[in-house]
Amino acid sequence: MRESIIMKIHYGTALGAVALVAIHILFRMTQNFSESLQYQNVIANYHLLPYALMLEVVLILLSVHGFNGLRVILLELKQGIAYEKLINYGSIGAMTALIAYGSRTILMAGMGMS
Amino acid sequence: MTERMSNREGLKGMANPTRYGLERVAYWLQRLSGLGLLAYLIGHIYETSSIVNGKVAWDKMLELTQTTQGHLILTLVIGMCVFHTANGIRVMLGHGGIGVGKPGQPEYPYKAASLNYKQRLCIWVSIALAALAMMYGMAVLFGD
Amino acid sequence: MAVETISKTPEVSLPISSDSITLRISRFNPKNDLSPTFAEFKVPIQKWTTVLEAILFVKQNLDHSVAVRYSCRQASCGSCGMRINGKPALACYTKISELNSNIVTVEPMHNFPIIRDLAVDFKQMFANHKKMKPYIIREDSEIASDTKEFLQTPEDVEKYLQFSYCIKCGLCNSACPTMATDESFIGPQGLAQAHRYVADNRDDGKKERLKIIDQSHGIWRCHFAGSCSHVCPKGVDPAMAIQLLRGYLLGFRK
Numbered sequence: 001m002r003e004s005i006i007m008k009i010h011y012g013t014a015l016g017a018v019a020l021v022a023i024h025i026l027f028r029m030t031q032n033f034s035e036s037l038q039y040q041n042v043i044a045n046y047h048l049l050p051y052a053l054m055l056e057v058v059l060i061l062l063s064v065h066g067f068n069g070l071r072v073i074l075l076e077l078k079q080g081i082a083y084e085k086l087i088n089y090g091s092i093g094a095m096t097a098l099i100a101y102g103s104r105t106i107l108m109a110g111m112g113m114s
Numbered sequence: 115m116t117e118r119m120s121n122r123e124g125l126k127g128m129a130n131p132t133r134y135g136l137e138r139v140a141y142w143l144q145r146l147s148g149l150g151l152l153a154y155l156i157g158h159i160y161e162t163s164s165i166v167n168g169k170v171a172w173d174k175m176l177e178l179t180q181t182t183q184g185h186l187i188l189t190l191v192i193g194m195c196v197f198h199t200a201n202g203i204r205v206m207l208g209h210g211g212i213g214v215g216k217p218g219q220p221e222y223p224y225k226a227a228s229l230n231y232k233q234r235l236c237i238w239v240s241i242a243l244a245a246l247a248m249m250y251g252m253a254v255l256f257g258d
Numbered sequence: 259m260a261v262e263t264i265s266k267t268p269e270v271s272l273p274i275s276s277d278s279i280t281l282r283i284s285r286f287n288p289k290n291d292l293s294p295t296f297a298e299f300k301v302p303i304q305k306w307t308t309v310l311e312a313i314l315f316v317k318q319n320l321d322h323s324v325a326v327r328y329s330c331r332q333a334s335c336g337s338c339g340m341r342i343n344g345k346p347a348l349a350c351y352t353k354i355s356e357l358n359s360n361i362v363t364v365e366p367m368h369n370f371p372i373i374r375d376l377a378v379d380f381k382q383m384f385a386n387h388k389k390m391k392p393y394i395i396r397e398d399s400e401i402a403s404d405t406k407e408f409l410q411t412p413e414d415v416e417k418y419l420q421f422s423y424c425i426k427c428g429l430c431n432s433a434c435p436t437m438a439t440d441e442s443f444i445g446p447q448g449l450a451q452a453h454r455y456v457a458d459n460r461d462d463g464k465k466e467r468l469k470i471i472d473q474s475h476g477i478w479r480c481h482f483a484g485s486c487s488h489v490c491p492k493g494v495d496p497a498m499a500i501q502l503l504r505g506y507l508l509g510f511r512k
Contacts (some may be wrong), residue, residue: 003473004472005509006478008508011508014202037180039165042172043165045166062155063155066155076439077128077440079475098155098156101159102162105159109165120441121366121370122438123369123437123439128438128439134433134484137484137488138483138488140483141482144481162507163437193260209330209482210501210504211501214502217421217499218419219419220423220493220495222493226488227495228489229488230489
């Protein structure tokens with residue numbers, strides 16, 4: 001993939017994440033902070049389909065943005081064909097793993113499997 | 115031998131925010147906050163996954179995180195998030211050529227047009243917003 | 259880093275000056291030495307003495323073996339780039355008085371291989387510059403039948419003029435945080451020169467150059483730290499050039 005496409009994705013995920021993380025944080029402000037963290041309230045959030053979908057989107061956007069940023073830092077620190085391939089594929093792997101693990105939580109909590 | 119021969123400044127040079135003005139400090143803070151936020155994201159995904167193990171597991175997780183240290187870390191995360199966002203928007207616009215000045219005939223003392231007051235103001239605003247967000251965050255977290 | 263103090267007083271008679279500074283010069287010969295050392299010299303100065311003059315004083319009177327590159331002494335050749343008190347600058351363009359210090363430390367520029375003492379190797383920088391195709395790319399030429407010259411308005415010239423003032427001193431590459439660790443990065447000098455030609459309306463090579471810089475170690479490894487523009491002695495402002503160039507790739511400019 002051309003680097004310009006990757007960077008456009010990096011900027012796009014950043015802008016998307018800003019908006020959605022703001023909503024995510026605002027949800028915690030709908031009640032008293034410590035109350036909003038209580039088990040039943042958090043589970044109720046996961047049972048709201050739009051909110052759960054939003055969480056999924058935030059997870060994907062932040063994972064892509066974060067691991068691409070880390071990939072850029074690591075590529076600048078050291079160069080070489082093998083090392084760069086390792087970092088590129090490693091970043092995709094780490095991204096996928098985090099999205100999978102987070103999605104598992106959203107799915108299981110949303111479907112009441114807790 | 116190759117490293118010395120290439121005379122690269124290395125990580126020490128990349129990570130040194132001094133000598134080159136406010137924009138270099140902003141670059142360094144952007145990197146630091148980005149890494150910090152990534153570490154927090156991974157931790158956050160892990161800690162919130164405890165909800166699938168039931169109320170007991172969730173409450174145990176809250177006992178770990180709803181502490182003074184936990185709140186201080188969260189306050190730091192709030193600051194990093196706000197700075198990274200605000201400065202990131204400044205950098206993104208700069209990357210598109212917005213706010214970097216117009217080319218022209220350089221005049222002595224050759225002050226760079228891209229390092230203008232708008233850029234410096236945006237950096238200070240980002241730092242101020244982060245500080246304000248941290249204060250608000252602390253009021254919410256410790257005020258409960 | 260070892261410090262070798264050579265306490266040397268000049269043997270020739272000089273204009274009376276009450277001021278003198280300690281000049282610390284980095285000494286390193288890769289063929290013989292394992293690591294750089296510093297040699298210290300007491301150098302008399304006057305109000306307008308430049309760092310280059312101080313180094314040449316040492317070379318003339320105290321230690322002939324100091325290796326330093328210089329030529330025009332007026333900031334137009336770009337030869338005397340070095341780190342002065344930790345910051346990349348042209349030695350001929352930096353007055354001792356503006357450093358506000360009795361100790362002046364001169365070292366070779368970072369991110370360039372050291373040839374000896376203060377002289378560094380510009381091979382990679384020139385290679386990166388060449389990669390940017392630093393010439394007008396155009397199918398038709400002045401030799402063709404009717405066309406004698408490519409006319410440009412003053413506004414057309416202003417779009418690229420400041421970037422053409424680059425003297426290839428390498429200070430920007432020395433200051434760049436990405437160049438500190440990324441050996442494959444093109445560097446602010448090369449990227450600024452790419453923009454110099456892309457912005458020139460006589461040039462038709464925009465697509466070619468944009469393709470060259472759209473690589474993983476190309477323009478995208480610049481993060482607008484601005485250190486290059488901070489140290490540029492000619493007002494080229496490579497940071498501006500790079501962001502304007504990036505605008506083409508992001509669709510902000512056509």
